[in-house]
Amino acid sequence: MDTAKKDSEKKEEQSHSVEAHLIYGRMDDPRWDYSHHLLPPISASATYRLDSAQRGAQGFTEFAHTTDEVDVKSRVPIYIYDRLGEPNKDMLEENLAYAEGGDVAVTFASGMAAISGVLGILTGSGSEVLAHKVLYGCTYSLMTNWYPRLKIAVRFVDFSNAEEVAAAITKHTRVLYMESPVNPTMRLVDLKAIADLVARVNAARDPKDRLYTVVDSTFATPFCQRPIALGIDFVVHSLTKGIGGFGTDIGGVVIGPRWSHDHLLLFRKDFGGVLSAKSAWPVLVVGLPSLAVRMRQMQATAQRVAEYLETRAEIERVLYPGLVSFPQAELAHRQMRDFDGNFAPGAMIYFVMKGTGPEDALERAERFINTLAREAYCVTLAVSLGNIRTLIEHPGSMTHSAIPAEAQVAKGLDPGGVRLAIGLEKPEDIINDLEHVLHHAR
Ligand SMILES: *Cc1c(COP(=O)(O)O)cnc(C)c1O
Numbered sequence: 001m002d003t004a005k006k007d008s009e010k011k012e013e014q015s016h017s018v019e020a021h022l023i024y025g026r027m028d029d030p031r032w033d034y035s036h037h038l039l040p041p042i043s044a045s046a047t048y049r050l051d052s053a054q055r056g057a058q059g060f061t062e063f064a065h066t067t068d069e070v071d072v073k074s075r076v077p078i079y080i081y082d083r084l085g086e087p088n089k090d091m092l093e094e095n096l097a098y099a100e101g102g103d104v105a106v107t108f109a110s111g112m113a114a115i116s117g118v119l120g121i122l123t124g125s126g127s128e129v130l131a132h133k134v135l136y137g138c139t140y141s142l143m144t145n146w147y148p149r150l151k152i153a154v155r156f157v158d159f160s161n162a163e164e165v166a167a168a169i170t171k172h173t174r175v176l177y178m179e180s181p182v183n184p185t186m187r188l189v190d191l192k193a194i195a196d197l198v199a200r201v202n203a204a205r206d207p208k209d210r211l212y213t214v215v216d217s218t219f220a221t222p223f224c225q226r227p228i229a230l231g232i233d234f235v236v237h238s239l240t241k242g243i244g245g246f247g248t249d250i251g252g253v254v255i256g257p258r259w260s261h262d263h264l265l266l267f268r269k270d271f272g273g274v275l276s277a278k279s280a281w282p283v284l285v286v287g288l289p290s291l292a293v294r295m296r297q298m299q300a301t302a303q304r305v306a307e308y309l310e311t312r313a314e315i316e317r318v319l320y321p322g323l324v325s326f327p328q329a330e331l332a333h334r335q336m337r338d339f340d341g342n343f344a345p346g347a348m349i350y351f352v353m354k355g356t357g358p359e360d361a362l363e364r365a366e367r368f369i370n371t372l373a374r375e376a377y378c379v380t381l382a383v384s385l386g387n388i389r390t391l392i393e394h395p396g397s398m399t400h401s402a403i404p405a406e407a408q409v410a411k412g413l414d415p416g417g418v419r420l421a422i423g424l425e426k427p428e429d430i431i432n433d434l435e436h437v438l439h440h441a442r
Contacts, residue, residue, distance in 0.1 A: 111238025361416025
C-alpha cells in the first residue's frame with residue numbers, strides 16, 4: 001500500500017463535511033491511478049486490455065458476484081468492457097451513494113433507464129406496483145403502456161394519504177413507487193410514514209414477498225432530502241437535472257441496499273442502458289462537487305421568486321415548500337433538510353394562472369408562456385430542471401401530456417398550471433422578466 005493511501009485514510013478519519021467529500025471523493029481509489037491528476041481523466045475506452053486469459057476469466061467470474069471473501073476494493077480492479085463497468089462511472093457511483101446515504105449506487109443511461117432498472121429487479125409478471133396518482137409523464141407511460149404487456153399490474157393511489165396506501169396493498173403488491181416533491185404539483189409524500197407502513201406490512205410477510213419502496217427524488221436532489229435515512233429502500237434520480245446541473249448530459253442513477261448491487265449491475269449489463277463514461281465525467285467533476293453551492297443559491301432565489309408570484313393578481317396560487325402558505329409546510333420542514341440540517345425547500349415552483357374556468361386558465365397559461373418564450377431573457381421555455389438557466393414549461397401539454405387531459409384534472413393537474421425551475425440567475429433578473437411578461441400577457 002502506498003503512502004498516498006495512508007494519507008487519505010488519515011484524512012478520512014478526520015471529520016469533513018459532506019460537501020468536502022463530494023468535491024474530493026476518494027481520489028486515491030485503486031480503481032484509477034491518477035495521483036498526479038487534480039481531476040480524474042475522462043475514461044474513453046470501450047474495452048480493456050487483459051494480461052492473461054486467467055485474469056479475463058477472473059473478471060467475468062467476479063462481475064456482479066459480490067462475496068465476502070473477495071475484497072475487490074483493496075486492489076486494482078479488473079475492467080473488461082465499458083457496459084460492465086469502467087472507472088468514471090465507478091467513482092461517480094461511489095460519490096452518489098455517499099451523497100444519498102445509501103450502500104450502493106448504479107448509474108444508467110438516463111433517469112428513465114434507472115427507473116426501468118430498479119423496477120426491473122423488483123418486479124416480474126404477476127407482481128403489482130402501487131404508485132402515486134401523479135408521476136413524471138414518461139414514468140406514467142412506462143407503467144400504463146408497457147407494464148400491461150409484461151403482465152405487471154399498476155394501480156394508482158394518493159400517496160399523500162398513508163391510510164389510502166395501506167388499504168390498497170394486496171398480497172401481490174411488491175413495490176410502492178412515488179416522487180416527492182411530486183412533479184409538477186409539488187405535493188409532498190410523508191416518506192417516513194410510508195416507510196413505517198411498509199415495515200409493518202413486511203413484519204408479517206415472508207421475506208421473499210417483501211414490499212419495497214422506491215422514491216424518485218429528482219426534484220429534491222440529495223441536497224434537499226435523503227429518503228434512505230427515513231427508511232425508504234431505493235432512491236432514483238435523473239442525473240440530467242439538478243445533480244448534473246449544467247444540462248450537458250443525460251443520465252440516471254439508482255441508490256439502494258448492498259444486496260441490490262449485483263442485480264442492478266446484471267440488469268444494466270443485459271438490458272444495456274449504460275451511462276456513457278463521457279457523460280459520467282461532467283457529473284463527477286462538475287455537477288456533484290457544485291451541487292450544494294448551486295442548490296443553496298437556487299433555493300434562496302426560488303424563495304424570492306415564489307414570494308413575488310404570490311403577490312400577483314394574475315396568479316391563482318403558488319406552491320413552493322418554502323412559502324408560509326404551503327399546504328404541507330410542517331411536513332416540508334420535517335422532511336426537506338440539507339446536509340447540515342437546514343430547511344431546504346428546493347428550487348422548483350408550481351403556480352396556477354387565474355381564469356374564469358379551466359379553459360380560460362389554460363389559455364392564459366399558454367399566452368403567458370408564449371409571451372415569455374418570445375420576450376424574456378432570463379427565463380427559457382424548455383423542459384428539464386435543475387439547470388443553471390431558469391426554465392419554464394406547461395406540464396399539462398408537455399412533460400405530463402402522457403396523462404390524458406381528463407385524467408389530469410381528476411389527478412389535480414391544473415390546466416392553468418405552470419412549472420418554473422429556478423436557475424443561477426439573480427432573483428431580480430428573473431422577477432424583471434416575469435413582471436414584464438405578466439404585464440404584457442394579460
Ligand atoms: C426528467 C425526470 C425523469 C426522467 O429522467 P431522464 O434523465 O430524462 O430520463 C424522471 N423523473 C423525474 C421527476 C424527472 O424530472
